[in-house]
Amino acid sequence: MLCRNQGFAVAASHFGRRLISSSRISPGRDDSAVSYLISSCGLSPEAAIKASNKVKLKSFEKPDSVLALLREYEFSDTQILTLVRRHPQVILADAQKTLLPKLEFFCSIGISRLDLAKTLVYNPLLLSRSLRNHFVPAYTFLKKVVISDLKVVSIPYEVRILMKGPEFFSQLVVEVHQLGFDPQLWSHCLEKRRHGNDVKAYRSWGWSDDDIRSALRLWPLCMTKSEKKIMATMDFLVNKMGLQSGNIAECPYIFRYSLEKRIIPRCSVVKVLLLRGLIEEKKLSLSTLSTTSEKYFLNRFVTRYLDEVPQLSDMYQGKVDIWKPARF
Incomplete structure (x- = not known):
């Protein structure tokens, strides 16, 4: 010591x-x-x-x-x-008898020391939970549901969920089957307890069961977003940008980003470039519009076209609103 x-x-x-x-x-x-x-x-x-x-x-x-x-x-x-x-x-x-076994357990299931430190600092009450009565039973359950250690430690909330007792997971299995989802998408049920209208919101835009399953597999946290966030983002992408609702399910990461600070500014620039014939729609993807870095987006869609469209920078910064009917 x-x-x-x-x-x-x-x-x-x-x-x-x-x-x-x-x-x-x-x-x-x-x-x-x-x-x-x-x-x-x-x-x-x-x-x-x-x-x-x-x-x-x-x-x-x-x-x-x-x-x-x-x-x-x-x-x-x-x-x-x-x-x-x-x-x-x-x-x-007790560092050796109480704390060390918990740290060893987390690392043994594939959580790096760097990630473990970040997680415990963010949620220190994890250290007050019992290794035998909470962590081990929870991990054993998750391992059975998601098949492998790798998938267990890659699930969102994988560490915090270990605080739950065995009865929680029994109810979770019931909810998974009731919703008709693959058990590997259990995290949807966990979040659905907090956001009850998420699936309903997506369905109102025509998402099929396959669309929902596809979005869940790609990014389960799309089901943690509020109904207001979902409806506003879908309305803009479908009614303003003209995208097909089902295609948005192929890039659920879009719901990770702010509509006002990221999606609208980027789509404003791209919409103008499309109308001017400076870029081709078939070469665009929703992923490119949403997930690429700001530096890449500026170089790819703003800086190179400033000679043809000097207002692009103002559009990107929100100083020019192209979505008013008069602009067209």
Whole structure:
């Protein structure tokens, strides 16, 4: 087990106390916890005082072991700071008996240390869940449903879903079959509990069962979008751009992007170029319009045509609205 150098510990403690001297610590507050959170975890005096209400340090042994383990698993200083600020109790965990087995489990199912650190910082309460009662049963279920380890760890929400209990997954299977979807698309059911009108919205634009299944396979998170988002995006693409509704199901990634900030500006430029005969429709794809980088799009569709259409830059920036009837 890695421990701090004793001299460093003393110096850090004094340093932390100097930092918090101006914060007017209340009588009875655990000064050692505040000092430790500042000097060893990097918290600000204010954040340390707040976090100290949730931790009582009897010694530095446990928190030192936790920090050493997190660094061994490639958590950066910033990530450790954020993790401790959001979930101070983590420094009281038994590093070897409680924390290490969970980290080893996540890595054993194919989650990289880099992704694991990001996930746990974003959702630190994962570390409070039981390995035996939550993570292992959940993973076992998912592995049976989606066949392979690789598919399990590539599913959206794959780590957070491991917090669920066995009864949750039993109900999930029922919902999958009721909807008539492939069990591998279970994530749709998970999100459908939050957004009940997603499928209905797509169907209102003529999407068939095959269209919905195709979109789900390509990007399951298209079913997490609100009805308002779906309806507005479909209305623009179908009624303004003239696209076939079914073809949009072949590029569900389009719903990932902002209608006002990305889709409309790019489509405005492309629409004008099409009307001027400067580009051919058959050489375009919805994927090109939506998923390519801004640099590529500007070079491909704006910069090269500025001599022919000087207003393109203004159109892209939203300064010119080409969708008003008068513009045509």
